[in-house]
Amino acid sequence: MTSMALGFFVDWDGNARSTLDPGGGYSCEADPVARYVAIVTRSGAVMHEATFFKTLADIKKSGINARLVPGSHPWGKPEDGF
Numbered sequence: 001m002t003s004m005a006l007g008f009f010v011d012w013d014g015n016a017r018s019t020l021d022p023g024g025g026y027s028c029e030a031d032p033v034a035r036y037v038a039i040v041t042r043s044g045a046v047m048h049e050a051t052f053f054k055t056l057a058d059i060k061k062s063g064i065n066a067r068l069v070p071g072s073h074p075w076g077k078p079e080d081g082f
Contacts, residue, residue, distance in 0.1 A: 005030035008059060008068070009037040009050035011075060016059055016066040019052070023071030 007019045007030055019028040022039055029038045030052050039048040053059045059066055 005032050005052070007032060007037070008053045008056055009039070010053075010059065010064055010066050011039075011050070012048060013076065014064075014066055015069040015073065016053075016056060017069060017073075018071070021071035023069075023073060024075040026075075 005019055005028075008016050009019060009022075009028070009030075011017050011022075017023065019030045019037055022028050025042060026039045026047065027042075029040060030036070032052055032054065035052045037050045037052045038046045039050065040046055051062075053062070056068060
């Protein structure tokens, strides 16, 4: 897996995020060929898996309407325990 593949994924709240800046102190391990992204904690635990999209247009083409959020945008909501 490549950890520095530029692309995008959709988080569990339906937001689009960059694989290079997923936020929350997480990092991404992305495999563009398999179209797979693992979002991992600092200790290496996988906390989310997603589909790899090369561009934001590819997300839209797949029928997903997701807005791009910066890494500073929080993961989850307070009511979800985050």
